[in-house]
Each structure stands twice: as C-alpha cells, then as structure tokens.
Amino acid sequence: MREPVLVPRLQPFTSTIFAEMTALAARTDAVNLGQGFPDTDGPAGMLAAARDALFGGANQYPPGPGRPELRAAIARHRTRYGTHYDPDIEILVTAGATEAIAASLLALTQQGDEVIVIEPYYDSYAAAVAMAGASRRVVSLTADGDRFALDADALRAAVTPATRAILVNSPHNPTGTVFTRSELTVIAEVCIENDLIAITDEVYEHLVFDDSEHVPLASLPGMRSRTVTISSAGKTFNCTGWKIGWVCAVPELVSAVKAAKQFLTFVSGGPLQPAIAHALEHELTWVEQLRTALAAKRDRLSQGLREAGFTVWPSAGTYFVCADVRPLGFTNAAELAWQLPERVGVAAVPVNVFTDHPEEWNHVLRFAFCKRDEVLDEAIERLHRLASVGPSGVDHTRTG
Ligand code: PMP
Numbered sequence: 281m282r283e284p285v286l287v288p289r290l291q292p293f294t295s296t297i298f299a300e301m302t303a304l305a306a307r308t309d310a311v312n313l314g315q316g317f318p319d320t321d322g323p324a325g326m327l328a329a330a331r332d333a334l335f336g337g338a339n340q341y342p343p344g345p346g347r348p349e350l351r352a353a354i355a356r357h358r359t360r361y362g363t364h365y366d367p368d369i370e371i372l373v374t375a376g377a378t379e380a381i382a383a384s385l386l387a388l389t390q391q392g393d394e395v396i397v398i399e400p401y402y403d404s405y406a407a408a409v410a411m412a413g414a415s416r417r418v419v420s421l422t423a424d425g426d427r428f429a430l431d432a433d434a435l436r437a438a439v440t441p442a443t444r445a446i447l448v449n450s451p452h453n454p455t456g457t458v459f460t461r462s463e464l465t466v467i468a469e470v471c472i473e474n475d476l477i478a479i480t481d482e483v484y485e486h487l488v489f490d491d492s493e494h495v496p497l498a499s500l501p502g503m504r505s506r507t508v509t510i511s512s513a514g515k516t517f518n519c520t521g522w523k524i525g526w527v528c529a530v531p532e533l534v535s536a537v538k539a540a541k542q543f544l545t546f547v548s549g550g551p552l553q554p555a556i557a558h559a560l561e562h563e564l565t566w567v568e569q570l571r572t573a574l575a576a577k578r579d580r581l582s583q584g585l586r587e588a589g590f591t592v593w594p595s596a597g598t599y600f601v602c603a604d605v606r607p608l609g610f611t612n613a614a615e616l617a618w619q620l621p622e623r624v625g626v627a628a629v630p631v632n633v634f635t636d637h638p639e640e641w642n643h644v645l646r647f648a649f650c651k652r653d654e655v656l657d658e659a660i661e662r663l664h665r666l667a668s669v670g671p672s673g674v675d676h677t678r679t680g
C-alpha cells in the first residue's frame with residue numbers, strides 16, 4: 281500500500297485528546313475529569329419517551345430534516361432568545377453538533393477559503409475545516425483580568441479577502457468564557473462589514489452560571505440571515521451519547537448544510553428524536569436544576585483545585601474550569617496531563633492541544649466538573665498529593 285495511507289490534510293487529526301485521556305484514565309483507574317460527560321442520567325420523562333418510541337415502532341429512518349415534532353420543539357425553544365425559525369424550512373436535525381459543524385463547513389467553505397476560529401478551539405473545528413479543504417485563521421482569546429476575552433483588534437486583523445466564515449463557541453469550551461453582548465456585537469460587526477457567515481456552537485447554551493447570560497449571535501441585528509446556529513441535546517439533558525443536534529438558519533443556509541449532511545449520515549437517532557422533542561417541551565425545569573447543581577460543582581472543584589495549589593480561572597459556563605499549573609512548580613501542563621493519571625490518579629486535558637500556539641497555553645489544564653460530588657471530592661483529595669510529589673515526581677512526604 282502507498283504510504284502514508286491517510287491524506288495529508290487529516291494527518292494532524294488521527295486521534296482525539298478526549299479518547300486518549302479517557303483510555304489512559306481507564307488504564308490507570310484514574311478519576312476522569314478529562315472528557316466532558318456527566319455521570320448521571322437525564323430527566324426520567326425523556327428516558328421514558330425514548331423507551332416508548334423504541335417500543336412504539338419509531339425505529340426506521342426519520343425524515344431527512346428530522347422528526348416534525350422535534351423541529352417544532354426546537355423552533356419553540358429558540359423563541360426564548362427572541363429568534364423565530366420556520367420548523368419546515370429553517371431547522372435541520374443532525375447527528376450531534378459535531379455533524380452540524382462538519383456539514384456546515386463542508387457545505388459553506390472550500391479550498392481557498394479561510395475560516396476564523398477562536399483559540400483555544402474545540403478540537404473538531406480544525407479537523408472539519410481541514411475536511412472542507414479550507415484553512416483556519418486563529419484568533420487567540422486574551423486574559424482580561426481573570427477572564428479570557430475576545431480581542432476585537434485581533435479579530436478585525438484576522439479578516440482577509442479570503443475569509444468566508446467565523447466559528448463562534450459560547451459558552452466556550454475549554455475556558456468557560458461566556459461572550460458578553462459587547463463581544464458578540466464586535467463579531468456581528470465584523471461579519472456584516474466583511475460579508476461573513478457565522479457558524480455558532482451553542483451546545484452549552486443552558487449551562488451558564490451566576491449572572492451570565494447566553495446571547496445567541498443570530499439574535500443580534502443583521503445576523504439572523506448570515507448565522508448558522510448550532511446546538512445539541514447532549515449537554516442540556518445529560519445525554520451526550522445520543523448525538524441529537526440541530527441547525528437553525530435561513531432556508532438557503534439550511535438547504536446548503538442539508539446537502540452535505542444527507543450524505544454524511546442522512547439521518548440518525550430515530551427513537552431519540554421524539555424523546556428530545558419531549559425534553560425541549562417539558563424538561564426545562566429539570567435543566568434549571570441541572571444548571572444550579574453544575575454551578576455548585578464548579579465552585580466545589582474550583583475551590584478544591586485552589587486548595588491543591590493551582591490558580592483557577594473563574595468559569596462562567598460549560599462543564600469546565602481551567603487551572604494554571606505553575607504555582608505547583610510545573611511549567612509544562614501538556615506533559616503533566618499525560619503523567620497525572622499515573623502519578624496521582626486524576627485525568628485532565630491540556631488546553632494547548634486546542635490551540636495553534638501551544639507554547640502560549642502550556643500552563644493550563646482543563647478539568648471537567650460535570651461529575652457526582654463524591655467523584656469530584658475523590659479527585660480533589662488525590663490532587664492534593666501533587667504539591668508533595670512536585671515537578672520532580674518525588675513524593676517528599678513519603679521519602680521524608
Ligand atoms: N461543541 C463543543 C464546544 C463541545 O464541547 C462538544 C462536545 N460535546 C461538541 C460541540 C459536540 O457536541 P455533540 O456531542 O452534540 O456532537
């Protein structure tokens with residue numbers, strides 16, 4: 281066989297950090313705060329609706345755009361932000377947000393186009409841009425006080441005549457930043473001034489804490505017609521394995537995305553679609569409780585990490601909190617992340633794998649707090665050992 285087998289544009293993407301860290305955590309029996317998935321189930325009513333659909337015959341291909349009751353529920357759900365979509369022509373159900381992102385890039389960008397991504401960026405963005413044959417231009421979030429913020433000048437400077445689209449993720453994985461209305465306004469201005477398409481990843485839309493507010497970019501003046509809004513059920517209803525996502529946009533954009541999507545999976549999750557329709561219509565009180573519980577978990581883990589010696593950035597949303605490893609004497613968080621499961625029995629994810637500037641982000645680890653309290657407590661207890669083990673790997677409390 282001709283070597284290499286994998287085409288060059290996909291060679292940087294052979295495995296995901298989440299799969300690798302989860303495998304390492306399993307091998308070492310570590311507490312897995314690496315991959316972001318909850319360890320409890322979603323609302324019982326949603327699970328019952330899925331069971332009923334499974335035993336009620338909903339086991340063949342759903343319609344290409346998604347089951348009508350799910351599209352109607354998605355449309356109603358978006359009205360909470362003041363945005364209105366026609367469920368028949370402006371909504372497309374996808375295999376998770378991941379497929380929605382890939383299909384959008386495949387349909388809307390091509391070789392010669394540039395796509396702006398904001399770093400650190402969710403890992404699938406770079407791979408999906410590469411699959412489309414386009415190239416990415418990266419704008420780094422910058423520290424603004426104790427928050428990671430959008431640098432408006434850097435964003436403006438990243439636009440070239442080849443720029444076709446910008447990918448915007450808020451609430452932001454991995455930093456927990458929730459873009460403010462003024463940051464979103466800058467993005468909207470840049471899109472309108474340069475005739476760009478915005479592709480928004482809003483999978484953590486319900487997981488915002490304290491006084492933060494999720495504002496969809498499409499709800500800003502002039503943006504509905506040029507924004508592909510993407511979300512999914514996994515994070516909102518604790519069902520990351522179901523992979524039910526969706527796209528909301530004007531008919532031309534939805535039709536374009538559908539052209540790509542229909543040849544990726546065509547459809548998926550037949551009996552799960554009515555269950556998510558049920559959840560969107562009837563389980564938002566449950567989601568509100570989830571949000572409150574997650575805010576407390578964020579506080580629990582952040583406090584524990586501080587007590588273990590890390591400096592911790594505030595997280596305004598998502599499942600994640602970022603921590604600086606330097607106060608513990610470490611300089612290389614990526615190296616530490618690979619050793620952490622073996623050394624102290626906890627898995628985390630190095631943030632620099634989500635960037636094009638690994639050296640600038642090499643002091644940051646991402647920890648997931650979407651876990652039961654006893655799991656978080658066990659992780660914190662184990663992480664306390666890090667201060668005594670230190671960068672040399674020698675446990676002074678044991679050898680002394
Ligand atoms: N975007 C972000 C920012 C994510 O964290 C994730 C991971 N859940 C996804 C997209 C993928 O979502 P889905 O599982 O619905 O494909």
Ligand code: GLN
Binds near residue numbers: 299314317
């Ligand atoms: N979104 C999850 C995270 O950021 C992981 C999803 C995946 O494993 N692809 O941890």
